[in-house]
Amino acid sequence: MAARVLAIWCMDWPAVAAAAAAGLPATEPVAVTLANRVVACSAAARAAGVKRGLRRREAQARCPQLHVVAADPARDARHFEGVTAAVDEVVPRAEVLRPGLLVLSVRGAARYFGSEQAASERLVDAVAAAGAECQVGIADQLSTAVFAARAGRIVEPGLDAQFLSPLSIRQLATEPSLAERGREDLADLLWRMGIRSIGQFAALLRTDVASRFGADAVTAHRFARGEPTRGPSGREPPSDLGVVMNCDPPVDRVDAAAFAGRLLAGELHRRLEGTGVGCTRLAIHAVTANGEELQRVWRCAEPLTEDATADRVRWQLDGWLNRSVRHEDRPTAPITVLRLDPVEVVSAAALQLPLWGSSGDDDRLRARRALVRVQGLLGQEAVQVPVLSGGRGPAERITLTPLGDEAVPRADPGQPWPGQLPEPSPTVLLDDPVELFDADGNPVRVTGRGLFSADPARLTAPALKSAGNRTGRLSWWAGPWPVDERWWDSGQVATQTKAGRTARVQVLLDGDGDTAGRALLLCYRQRRWYLEGMYE
Amino acid sequence: MTAAVSLDRSEESRSEQVEHLRRKMALMSGKGAGSAASTRRGAMPSNTSLPDSETLLPLPDSLADLLPTSLPRGSVAVLSGARSLLLGMVATVTAAGGHAAIVGQPDVGLLAAVEMGADLSRLAIIPDPGGDPVEVAAVLMDGLDLVVLGLGGRVVPPTRARAVTARARQKGCTLLVTGGDWPGASARLEARVSGYEVTGAGDGAPIPGCGRISRVRLATRAGGRSVGPVRKVGG
Numbered sequence: 001m002a003a004r005v006l007a008i009w010c011m012d013w014p015a016v017a018a019a020a021a022a023g024l025p026a027t028e029p030v031a032v033t034l035a036n037r038v039v040a041c042s043a044a045a046r047a048a049g050v051k052r053g054l055r056r057r058e059a060q061a062r063c064p065q066l067h068v069v070a071a072d073p074a075r076d077a078r079h080f081e082g083v084t085a086a087v088d089e090v091v092p093r094a095e096v097l098r099p100g101l102l103v104l105s106v107r108g109a110a111r112y113f114g115s116e117q118a119a120s121e122r123l124v125d126a127v128a129a130a131g132a133e134c135q136v137g138i139a140d141q142l143s144t145a146v147f148a149a150r151a152g153r154i155v156e157p158g159l160d161a162q163f164l165s166p167l168s169i170r171q172l173a174t175e176p177s178l179a180e181r182g183r184e185d186l187a188d189l190l191w192r193m194g195i196r197s198i199g200q201f202a203a204l205l206r207t208d209v210a211s212r213f214g215a216d217a218v219t220a221h222r223f224a225r226g227e228p229t230r231g232p233s234g235r236e237p238p239s240d241l242g243v244v245m246n247c248d249p250p251v252d253r254v255d256a257a258a259f260a261g262r263l264l265a266g267e268l269h270r271r272l273e274g275t276g277v278g279c280t281r282l283a284i285h286a287v288t289a290n291g292e293e294l295q296r297v298w299r300c301a302e303p304l305t306e307d308a309t310a311d312r313v314r315w316q317l318d319g320w321l322n323r324s325v326r327h328e329d330r331p332t333a334p335i336t337v338l339r340l341d342p343v344e345v346v347s348a349a350a351l352q353l354p355l356w357g358s359s360g361d362d363d364r365l366r367a368r369r370a371l372v373r374v375q376g377l378l379g380q381e382a383v384q385v386p387v388l389s390g391g392r393g394p395a396e397r398i399t400l401t402p403l404g405d406e407a408v409p410r411a412d413p414g415q416p417w418p419g420q421l422p423e424p425s426p427t428v429l430l431d432d433p434v435e436l437f438d439a440d441g442n443p444v445r446v447t448g449r450g451l452f453s454a455d456p457a458r459l460t461a462p463a464l465k466s467a468g469n470r471t472g473r474l475s476w477w478a479g480p481w482p483v484d485e486r487w488w489d490s491g492q493v494a495t496q497t498k499a500g501r502t503a504r505v506q507v508l509l510d511g512d513g514d515t516a517g518r519a520l521l522l523c524y525r526q527r528r529w530y531l532e533g534m535y536e
Numbered sequence: 537m538t539a540a541v542s543l544d545r546s547e548e549s550r551s552e553q554v555e556h557l558r559r560k561m562a563l564m565s566g567k568g569a570g571s572a573a574s575t576r577r578g579a580m581p582s583n584t585s586l587p588d589s590e591t592l593l594p595l596p597d598s599l600a601d602l603l604p605t606s607l608p609r610g611s612v613a614v615l616s617g618a619r620s621l622l623l624g625m626v627a628t629v630t631a632a633g634g635h636a637a638i639v640g641q642p643d644v645g646l647l648a649a650v651e652m653g654a655d656l657s658r659l660a661i662i663p664d665p666g667g668d669p670v671e672v673a674a675v676l677m678d679g680l681d682l683v684v685l686g687l688g689g690r691v692v693p694p695t696r697a698r699a700v701t702a703r704a705r706q707k708g709c710t711l712l713v714t715g716g717d718w719p720g721a722s723a724r725l726e727a728r729v730s731g732y733e734v735t736g737a738g739d740g741a742p743i744p745g746c747g748r749i750s751r752v753r754l755a756t757r758a759g760g761r762s763v764g765p766v767r768k769v770g771g
Contacts, residue, residue: 364658367635370679371660374672384661386646398646403660422748425647427619455744476734476742478749506749508732508742519732519749533645535752536618536729
């Protein structure tokens, strides 16, 4: 016996959903319009002469008390979720073809409730309890069942084609979730050729249809003959991969937390292996005895191994438990519940080692292992991986990310960055305040036009202990090269991001006798000079 | 020992002899040429069929003519003076496919290393190694080809230094020490800025207000057991 398919059709669903959203009773006339045309209307509106395809003004003229609502697929889907849930209660794994139309495999339900008739009655009751009207149809094939639902019929097994044959050929295009875009033209063409019913279309030879009307016509032809198509594919319930641990006694020390983390990581990885996936984003939740909830998501560049997971749990708990006392986020009680949720998983093929030899990056893995060990000693933030970033100053053009996190540059290095400092870059990067004076001993500023207020002649570094080698007369200078970046930031943010008008200057300090001078890169921002880098 | 024997011979035969003895030592210790060749071949440029490339560290051009032979892998060298030298070595090693880490130098300008040809994906930075940077460097020797260790003025006792040196030799990882001294280092390199080239600022002395710095000239001195007598090269 073929798999029987049941379709649940809620008529005029966009109008029903719009009425429900607006809080109107079902008896009010409602029309949903898209691009000034009515696409759906309620039964009351239809009784007043409104129909699909009318202009909005004409529909309002035919039924003056009509509520006109713009089409909103999100609203339809949102309101249909309640119906789906109600159907799921009775028969699980229903497939939603579109909001307002559900299909499900009825074989199991028919056996459970005694007959197909009884199953359909239960479903209609369940949908009515959820506040919607529906019609149910049962047939051998999915698309036939949809048409059976429109007629409210149960088609006997094997009689699909017979049920369909008296229907008008125009019906081929009426159900948008079953018809492709060109189906309307096909139905129109067949009508003009004198093929008026689906039965007449089904009587044509398959080869003739295929050679004259193309691939979509073949699909339509299969449907017209009631030949097997795909069955309903209900959604799988998402498998629950998260693991939970109730800590008894509650965890308040890092070593206990590390132990708990290792156990949890082991359990999580057994589950992940069982489902054949690897985890690239891991959420760590913790609940304390006082009911505080802490959560952090770790993003990783490659799938986590069991050890890496355990490390991350340990770092996270370490961070939470050892936060400085004045930190307001510090938990006030020990941790009682610990939960790991894989937020993002990838196919485990990424974790598979090659069968013979190595994958060619032995050296890389060896280096990585050594670095991970250092991470275990010093914490996750200790090992940083540089990546080239976009920017103008030498410090902005390198982004450091902790090893194991996704290395994303702060700004795109591929973009043109006009005003970027030319090569070579300083080999030492600093950020120390210095002072620049002209020949008369007055401080030098950079004017709003990007020029020096006077030619610089001398540099002093009052804040530096080893100021000896950074203080002296200038033998040469170049600049200022002004940059006006991130002027939209203000206040505290501006100080952090070093926003605003900046200017950079290269200077050469006089050497004394045998030692050559020093080349320095100075930066003028927030009306102060900073020593940004040294060339050496 | 080998260096002491070879010092009083002529230039070519000396370097040949060092090579010969080094290969012998590598064979005896079971590490080095034979085993290193199998583990490191993929990382090296394909045109270097000489066993040198397996046992020696790639060096920047400016240093290549300074040292009679390159620094052997697994040796310890003390660097002092200008930072370009260090970054140049990091750049050359990573560009040749090795992995490097810089420990305890938060102010290093990595962009300069990129301009020298460094491959950032093979580089890791440990800006703050905590109380014991030597320990961190010793752990890193397991998997990396070059570890740059900034001591920051700390003094390493000779016994500790000996243990770490032995570990470096065994793992085939070169340790470059800066910001302090290392008892028993096999090479000492010192770089000093000898001048700057400024383009676009006229001939002779650069005119203030014009041009930009285009190049840093280094004078490098090398000394120590594996290098031979102190020599000077202008860069």
